[in-house]
Amino acid sequence: MWSGHTLSWNTPLDMRIKEAAALYEARTGRSVDSDEEEIESRTPYHKLPHPSDRPAIKYTDAETPVQTAIYTDGSKTPNGVGAAWVYIREGVEVKKKKIKLASYCTVYQAELAALRSATEYARTLKGEEVNIYSDSKASLEAITHSRSCNPQVVKIRRAIGEAEKRGQKINLHWLKAHIGTPGNERADELAKEAAEKLKTKPEYDKRPLSEVKRKIRERTLEAWQTRYTHSQTGAKTKEFLPDIKVAYKTVKDKMFEEHTVQVITGHGAFAEYLHRFKLKDDAACPCDQITPQTSTHMLLECPIMGLSRYDFEIQTGKTMTSAEMPTILKDSRLQLERFCKEIVRKTRKMNGSGSGSRDVQPTVARP
Ligand SMILES: [Zn+2]
Numbered sequence: 218m219w220s221g222h223t224l225s226w227n228t229p230l231d232m233r234i235k236e237a238a239a240l241y242e243a244r245t246g247r248s249v250d251s252d253e254e255e256i257e258s259r260t261p262y263h264k265l266p267h268p269s270d271r272p273a274i275k276y277t278d279a280e281t282p283v284q285t286a287i288y289t290d291g292s293k294t295p296n297g298v299g300a301a302w303v304y305i306r307e308g309v310e311v312k313k314k315k316i317k318l319a320s321y322c323t324v325y326q327a328e329l330a331a332l333r334s335a336t337e338y339a340r341t342l343k344g345e346e347v348n349i350y351s352d353s354k355a356s357l358e359a360i361t362h363s364r365s366c367n368p369q370v371v372k373i374r375r376a377i378g379e380a381e382k383r384g385q386k387i388n389l390h391w392l393k394a395h396i397g398t399p400g401n402e403r404a405d406e407l408a409k410e411a412a413e414k415l416k417t418k419p420e421y422d423k424r425p426l427s428e429v430k431r432k433i434r435e436r437t438l439e440a441w442q443t444r445y446t447h448s449q450t451g452a453k454t455k456e457f458l459p460d461i462k463v464a465y466k467t468v469k470d471k472m473f474e475e476h477t478v479q480v481i482t483g484h485g486a487f488a489e490y491l492h493r494f495k496l497k498d499d500a501a502c503p504c505d506q507i508t509p510q511t512s513t514h515m516l517l518e519c520p521i522m523g524l525s526r527y528d529f530e531i532q533t534g535k536t537m538t539s540a541e542m543p544t545i546l547k548d549s550r551l552q553l554e555r556f557c558k559e560i561v562r563k564t565r566k567m568n569g570s571g572s573g574s575r576d577v578q579p580t581v582a583r584p
Contacts, residue, residue, distance in 0.1 A: 236438045257326070257423035259366035271363040272378035276389035279350060284308050286348040287335045288392075289398035291327025292408035294564035298322045299411025300331035300421075303347075303403045304338070307408045310403070313446040314338070315411035317421035329369040330421050331408065332360070336376040339387050346386040352401060360389065368423070434470035438462050442493070454481050456513060464543075477557040483512040486565045503567055515560045521567075525559045 243256055265271070289302040298318040304311050316330050332351055339347040349405045351357055359370045360377075392401050442461040456483075458464035479485030488510035490499035502510035504521050515522055517537055526537055533549040535541050545553055 232437050232440055236433055239433045239436075240430065243426060243433065255274055256429055257368060257425055260368050260371045262364075262366070265364070265366070265371065265374070266378070268363070272374065272381055273363070274361050274374060274377055274389065276357040276361060276391055279392045282350060282390075282392060282400060283348055285401055286350055286390075286400060287339060288350045288398075288404040289328070289331035289335045290352065290394075290401065290404035290408040291324050291331050292412045293322075293327060294404065294409065294412050297412040297415075298324070298327050299408050299413070299415060300327040300334070301404055301407030301411050302331050302335040302338070303400060303407060305400050305403075312338070313403075313407055315407055315415055316421065317415040317417050317419045319419040319424075321424060321428055322419075322421065323425050323427070324372040325353070326353060326369070326421065326423070326425060327408065327412075327473050328356040329359075329367070329373070329541070331404070332356055333369050333373050333376075336373050336387060340376055340380050341383070342385075343383075344385065346388065348388045348390060349389045350392045350398075350400065350404075352392050354391055356388055356475060357391050415494040422458060454483075456539055457481055458546065460543065462576070463547070474554050474558070476561040477554050480512045480516055480557040480560055485512060486568050487512050487515065488564075488568055489514075491568060510564070512560070515564060516557075521563060522556075522560060525556055529553070529556045 223269050244258065285306045287302050287304045289300070291300045292298070297320055300316040300318060301314060303313040314334055316327075316334055318327050318330060328351060332349065332353075333403060335349050339349060356370075359365050359367055360373050362370075363374070365371065365374070377389075378388050392398055394401065394405070438461060445455065445461045454464075473481065484488060488497055488502060489500040490511070492500035492509075500509045501510050502514055502519055502521070504519050508514055508519075510519070528551075529535075530537060533545070533552050535545055535549060537545070
């Protein structure tokens with residue numbers, strides 16, 4: 218068999234090591250680029266309050282909002298990220314706050330920023346019982362978890378715990394968004410204003426770890442692409458999958474079948490390939506006895522494959538060209554695998570290497 222040529226779509230080992238190192242640095246809060254803003258790293262466990270000192274925080278699903286409450290909201294629009302809260306007392310707006318976040322922040326970070334600022338304000342309302350509303354279930358859930366290491370959550374929990382110690386009650390409520398609750402609508406409007414109109418320096422600019430991870434991955438793929446483009450091997454594969462990002466996305470979930478790998482790499486019982494390794498006198502394809510029989514020829518043009526190719530194109534609605542190949546690999550994999558199986562079967566038959574191909578173990582230079 219041709220097992221020696223199985224396409225490896227794993228990230229090269231050295232790049233994977235570099236990536237793991239970068240991720241580790243990111244998790245501990247060290248930035249990928251020294252000049253970048255700080256990463257929103259997790260609060261270390263030893264910095265959390267002692268378990269016996271952690272308040273039990275719950276939130277309730279609000280049916281009818283009360284007349285006196287703080288409403289919070291976060292907003293991410295194409296123009297920016299913002300958060301806000303509004304304090305409504307007996308139906309009258311008495312205080313509001315808009316918070317600008319860096320454009321790369323997530324809406325979740327914005328929701329938490331609103332809750333954090335609202336909680337801090339609530340503590341100044343001494344002696345009162347304060348109700349805070351949010352439409353972010355994810356944020357409220359996180360706040361109930363005593364082991365949460367999200368730095369904003371830790372701060373919110375601390376503020377609520379300290380208020381409780383002084384005998385003040387801060388109650389959290391979840392409110393369904395966009396159902397016309399005036400306080401919630403107002404907070405939403407203010408958060409959007411903060412996102413789009415506030416021109417101040419962001420009050421919160423910690424980079425979300427998810428974004429840092431994405432960036433690290435992006436960089437690995439870029440480095441991989443450079444190596445892929447400049448390497449001497451895999452010329453055929455590059456013909457079909459010139460973009461490593463596409464290639465990676467296409468194959469990362471599932472390995473290709475052996476037949477497909479042979480066609481994509483060109484390492485198979487193709488006359489031109491066998492001829493190159495002096496295993497066959499003639500490189501030409503029997504269809505015209507002139508054109509070298511490469512895998513590309515079989516896949517894209519050889520009339521011997523005409524009927525199978527026609528079937529493929531009818532089934533998929535796609536034209537078998539090298540330009541279409543990335544899309545075909547992505548969306549019409551089953552049909553492609555069937556077609557490749559047919560190519561391998563036919564070429565083996567015409568090149569008389571049926572199962573005899575197992576003696577063919579050419580060495581391929583590594584970059
Ligand atoms: Zn041919």
